[in-house]
Amino acid sequence: MIRFEDVSVTYDGAPGPTVRGVDFEVPEGELVLLAGPSGVGKSTVLGAVSGLVPHFTGGTLRGRVTVAGRDTRTHKPRELADVVGTVGQDPLSHFVTDTVEDELAYGMESLGLAPEVMRRRVEETLDLLGLAGLRDRPIATLSGGQQQRVAIGSVLTPHPGVLVLDEPTSALDPAAAEEVLAVLQRLVHDLGTTVFMAEHRLERVIQYADRVVLLPSPGAPPILGDPAEVMAVSPVYPPVVALGRLAGWAPLPLTVRDARRRAVDLRQRLENAPLKGRGAAIDMRLPPRGRDKPQPSRARKHSEPPTPEGAAHIQALSVTRARIQALHDITLTIAPGETIALMGRNGAGKSTLLNSLVGLVKPSSGTVRIGEATPHRTAPKDLVRKVGLVPQEPRDLLYADTVAAECAAADQDAGADPGTCRALVTELLPGVTDGTHPRDLSEGQRLALALAVVLTARPPLLLLDEPTRGLDYAAKARLVTVLRALAAEGHAIVLATHDVELAAELADRVVLLAEGEVIADGPTADVVVSSPSFAPQVTKILAPQHWLTVAQVRAALEETAR
Incomplete structure (x- = not known):
């Protein structure tokens, strides 16, 4: 569905390519996670799929990127809109209407879908993303996480074959993130949608990925493979993998459930740890000497003295x-x-x-x-x-x-x-x-x-x-x-x-x-x-x-x- 052929991208004025040697394929109906440290070019790789790179960002793209057989160098973003839905890191730059319901409908209006189809898909998406109670709300009054869900919903309603998502859970609370990821997994498994996403909070998404594309450092060619295999060599990894590395587990677990099954011996070792060792570990956040540990706040009477400077x-x-x-x-x-x-x-x-x-x-x-x-x-x-x-x-x-x-x-x-x-x-x-x-x-x-x-x-x-x-x-x-x-x-x-x-x-x-x-x-x-x-x-x-x-x-x- 998505094919990179020896792709490099160099922005105007940059000393060298932001990404180079990108050569891999994202099959239809898979969720592929793009991982790597900050600044290695993940957003550039995602932008090349939607055509935003280089048509909108400028710079020079060498090699070839195709989506559903369309070359992104010769097809501008609007010519890819029926097959690629994109949500960037900043949802505010994504919105073109004032209210939640209008924003969900806008993409379908642009594609000329029938009103009855639009109405059904809007209702489905409101339910999928837990937005039904916000349908009439002005987007400007929503929290950052609510805006993120609206932005994702607005690209879901046209039912594109490919979803490109940059940090889709970054502004979501844990429950909302799980809901969004469950929706994406359902689209992949039930409808054959291809999802290509970048996310730093790997603890949330790694278990959903079919494959991982790792950009290890700026300009380095990507590493593609099974999630557990890539996490074993990745410079970025979630706590469950860090714990697995510490305990020497192989293969590395990617979910809490798998890690709990492996952790029986580890829990026993920690249970028998000397009190001093456990206290030293648990009290790592103790305040410096000479300052009492802050206590939870309590309501104070209005007659109390004013708050000291700095509090x-x-x-x-x-x-x-x-x-x-x-x-x-x-x-x-x-x-x-x-x-x-x-x-x-x-x-x-x-x-x-x-x-x-x-x-x-x-x-x-x-x-x-x-x-x-x-x-x-x-x-x-x-x-x-x-x-x-x-x-x-x-x-x-x-x-x-x-x-x-x-x-x-x-x-x-x-x-x-x-x-x-x-x-x-x-x-x-x-x-x-x-x-x-x-x-x-x-x-x-x-x-x-x-x-x-x-x-x-x-x-x-x-x-x-x-x-x-x-x-x-x-x-x-x-x-x-x-x-x-x-x-x-x-x-x-x-x-x-x-x-x-x-x-x-x-x-x-x-x-x-x-x-x-x-x-x-x-x-x-x-x-x-x-x-x-x-x-x-x-x-x-x-x-x-x-x-x-x-x-x-x-x-x-x-x-x-x-």
Whole structure:
């Protein structure tokens, strides 16, 4: 169905090809996963299937890409629209109408399908993706994850033979991601649809893949094979594979179910681990000396003293947006040096809460305080030194033509020493040059640049909305290192995330939201272990023991071996 023949792509001004030696075939009716570190050219390979590369992006494509027998060099994207449906990393750039139902129908209207066919397919897709309750909602009022589902639905309704998806679950909560992947699997198995997708969160998708195409490094030829075989040599791999490598399992398990069957001996070894070893592993997130471990928030009386500088307090906060109550009676205290994972399904109010803390949303009732400041009443030039937000769409913070210009502007805005931002970029994005245009970075690289821009001001409170969207495991590890160092210095960090592995690795505390209300608030292990949706893979594999990460297991095994 899809055929690459010795394909290379070189963009204008680039020192060399972004991808080269791409030569493989995606058969009809298979789900093929494109994997690899950030910046190796996965989006370029996907774009070559839909014709966006090079017709829209520019550059030079050598070799040949055919889809259903059509050469993408001689067929523009609109001439491939009846056979290829594409969803990119940014769903907002995908939309052409205002409401959910209109967006689902638009692609079929463009193809001239009969009204009765359009109506039936819209209803089917609304049910498949859990969007029936949002059919009349303006797209602009949806959460990022809801917009992602609408974007996927809009390419499903025309029933294309090929679906090309770039990070399709990156903005989805765990339950919604499972629903979308189940739909894709049903399309592959029942309708013979060919799905070609790139995804960094391999723990979600690897078990659905028929085959994996690995791009190991920039410009390197791809490796194609069985998922377990490719994962054995891949530089990027999910926690279940990391645990399998640690335990020496062969072949490597790709699912929690298979890993649990292999883990009997491992659980016994961990059960017999000395208490010191287990404590050292489980307490890896203990705060630095001299600072008490933050405790879950409790509602405080209005007569209590104001929140200290660098911390935040939310009292009885309610927010109504477009006649929809996004938050209801939220009361939280965020302590200096505390890292909180804000979790919950799409539309639960996570982004609204972050926007309230940074002053972008005005409370309908209640109060928000950061130190002595009220965010929505504080001038931006003063607020930037108290709180910083890295939004879901990093491009909202990036406006210069080069990385160097972005860093210079960030240093000036923050009153920081020249080179402060560039040093952060070097730490988060090794290898990115000063002259690189932000639009030429991958989604994950742009996010890391936006984080460096925000961190330049060293705000006591740092907010991140889906910070691992588009990041590979190595980039995520670098992010965790940076955030841990900031927390050790006393910065408070709040992450709105669907990444349960990140929460397990980094957070002191998890706050779960549902329908705009707090439904759980406590230490990470207590909250995620008891939740089937938000438990990390290691927890599921080694239950009933309460392990969260592979790093914890490794530390305990090393302690046992002494």
